[in-house]
Amino acid sequence: MSEKEVLLDVQHLGMYFGSGAGALRAVDDVSFQIRRGEVFGLVGESGCGKTTTGRTIIRLYNASSGSVYFDGVRIVAGTASYYEEIDSVREKLKKGEIDKASADKRIAELKEEIASAKRDHKAAKKDLVTQIQMIFQDPIASLNPRMTVREIIAEGLIIRGEKDKKVIDEKVYEMLELVGLVREHASRYPHEFSGGQRQRIGIARAVIMNPELLIADEPVSALDVSIQAQVINLLNELRERLGLTILFIAHDLSVVKYFSDRIGVMYFGKMVEMASSDELFAHPIHPYTRSLLSAIPLPDPIYEKSRKRIVYNPLAEHDYSAQKPTFREIIPGHFVSCNDAEEAKYRKEFNL
């Protein structure tokens, strides 16, 4: 689908809290791909599952279903969907809708899938930590107050097995300079730094592992305006210099638009629209995206006084009683969650 190779491939990822019918489907059948060197933005309101998606990819949670391929290797494999299918096959067999032989065959296949998923899951554990790194929202809460900056930044290296103190120090100094701090800062404690500097330490800690993919979970939300710009500029610089791929999770749409190449919009655990950032902002298709875009405040008083927010009411917008929506490509590279009727409607709107 593209000239660049796919680095992260998320397929039908699901993360359920609780089980059975009452389970909270925080992430429900989310699929997207991130190409090498790209910044992929994930937006949506709080509670829509964007942070959970990020955390599931780095395996802070064990995925319920679906899989994640990193550089071609399956690193996350959920099994819930296979179990569900086994149940449904057995149900069908009971009702006599299928014969025993084909049912057994299907169940055997599914069991094989489960076994392979578990195998992959186990095997992927080691490499993952160093290849994917995460930056957290709150720089105060995510740095251990009892460790010096040197210890914080070097921790990953030591865990990976680096023993030579000289090498570690060199690496730490290099990172500090890379993120715009100085060598002397290494022996200080986190509380001695301002908010923006603390976030830089968080970034240094992530970057020292030489990751391929950086998951930035709201890295600037907790910072002051002037500091926000510093951190965004730093991330941009690092991305150019180190060729990082970034999954950027945020709710500030102006920042996401500025920073990302492609953007996925999530709503209640589901991906509802995905496109390149210019395309998404120029031609939002899904009613939720339109509502979201209409809510962005801009530094322009006259425009602001006349801005009308579009209210999104899923019940009024969609009629999914006949057919459930799926994720479809309406324009090349522009995906929307819709069913047949809606697809036709959207296509008509854009004269396709």
Next chain:
Amino acid sequence: MENKLSVRDLRVSFRTTNGKVQAVRGISFDLAKGETLAIVGESGSGKSVTSKAILGIQAANAITESGEIIYDGKDLLKISEEDFHKIRGDKISMIFQDPMSSLNPIVKIGKQLTEAMILKGKARQKESRANFNTYLKNLDKRTGEALGDEAKKAKFSKQCKDFDTFEFRHVKLEGEFNRAKEAAVEGSEDIELLAFELEKNAAKDVTFRVNTICSRAKASLHEYVVAHDKAEELMSLAESVKKAAPAAAKGGDTAAITADLNKMKAIFDDAIAKPAPDFFRMGYYIVFSGKSLPDMPVPQMNEELLRYLDDNFMKEFISSAEKGIRRSADVSYEKMERAIAVLKEKRSVFERESLDKKEAYAAHKAMTSAVEATIDHLKLVKDSFSYTFGPSVKSELERYFGAISKNAEAIRRHDKQQRKYDRLVEKGKTPDWKVAEASITDMELVKANIIHIIDRLAEHYAELLAERKNRDYAAETIAAIDYLKENATGVAAKVTKRIAKDRAIKLMDEVGIAEPRKRYNQYPFEFSGGMRQRIVIAIALAANPDILICDEPTTALDVTIQAQILELINKLKKERDLSIIFITHDLGVVANMADRVAVMYAGKIVEYGTAEEIFYDPRHPYTWALLSSMPDLDTKEKLESIPGTPPNMIYPPKGDAFAARNKYAMQIDFEAQPPLFRVTDTHYAATWLLHPDAPKIERPKIISERIERMKEKRGESK
């Protein structure tokens, strides 16, 4: 426009172990009625300190060095804690940044929402009654003086009594009508939503909601809302809907119930569209005419009632009252002339080298009584200068005489410390502490303050006297009658537990909390951050405040919720003529909310103007930096971040505080603080760049381009 709040030369410092942190260094601003003032700046610029000073909730180590915060004729920096109780949370309310710190973790949300409503409800009733009585009494007295004639005097006194009687009758009638009408409106809205959800097969709690609708139907029965002919039909419909509800709730046939509901909605909508009778006039008619109401359609009846009221009462009452108000003003002007003389005479007492305690206090007493005599109790907009004069001078005097002993003590302590330090140095040690500067009150400054207060009041009186001819007494009389009506309504508005709960649930719904009935009985820890913030906003709004201070209320929320909350605040602002101080660092939000913007840096206002001026014609380099450091939807180029960090406010820089981080800084920026230069009548900026001798510097390209782009966009959209 009427000023609600004025802050004058406010200075706040914090005592810390390392020295005195000067958090706010002399800021002044006014807040007009129904206006939103946004205060923008980085953290540590003194925004929150200012707002906390207004609410009187400063940290224990805060020192208010000087300044005034004038609200409703009182200086909030000088009134007692007891008096502050009546203002804080009720008249001036605040929404904090961190919702968890303003909620009690062990009390249910519902209780926290209704507690204040019930308490304040009682207090308000009392206050309204007191306001009403005092005003009417004053009016009676002054009008009596103006009329002179004993018979006329007695007649007006009787009229005042009559006014009292029928006014409260009117409030009762209107209250009944409003409750019925509100029920009809809510019933109609509920039905619309329920019918829609039934159609989509997504309705929840059908039985409960149908019951609510039925009780609303019952509440809406009123002579002028759902009248006799429709009442029976509505109640029978309600009965049948109630019966059908359980079946529909289980997923049965919904067509019948929907049809009935729609019929009910039609009745409600008809009732809502009906014109409302004028209860004020009706109250008089019912009380004094001795006849039953004329039987005719509402619009005609209103006119008939108006004629009756005007002929028998209103015209005469207004003309008498106007005389009274005029008389009161005349008395006040006379006293002002006298007060000016007293002020001039006593001013000399405070010009001496050192003040004599006895003499100074005697002068203060004389002046205060002269000033208090000028207060016109029939003027609705209180003259804050006269009201605050006494306490302001007194507190300055106390500071002056208190400082005599305090200064000596401070110097003694400083010398002791210095000796200790020197001893250590002699021994060849380098102490790891510094000698703190002695905190000495500048006696000359205090004296200058007193003289300034006196001069200002004299000037103010001279201005008032000059404007004397331009007063519109007719308009003031109408406003006075509205004021009386409003307070009468306040007396009748009783808040019971049930009303408070209904109101709380409605508020929760308004601020966007789903399933408010269920949420009403939950504890704060069961809510997410965004939800908690909404609860806090609901609590702040429940008190129906005069001034709302919002300290970064939406920073932690996402765009859709943020937009909802901002819309809510804007809506309430319009409805209630609320004045808002909005503290934030998100300039998009500022553009949305603000009428005027003040940009703060290092405890000073560096630029202020209307929102349009600040966004389309910013002048201060710090404003430039703020604007260019945030991306908007069209930004492609590298963001211009502000280098470095804000200065240490223990040792504030000598010149412009922003100079060290400013790429446009000139030599003078490091040497002297720039005054506020005038750009237009509403737009001021404190930067030497505006000095006529300064080199001309263009604002950064990124901002100019953005402003151009915004212009283009608007051109297209038009």
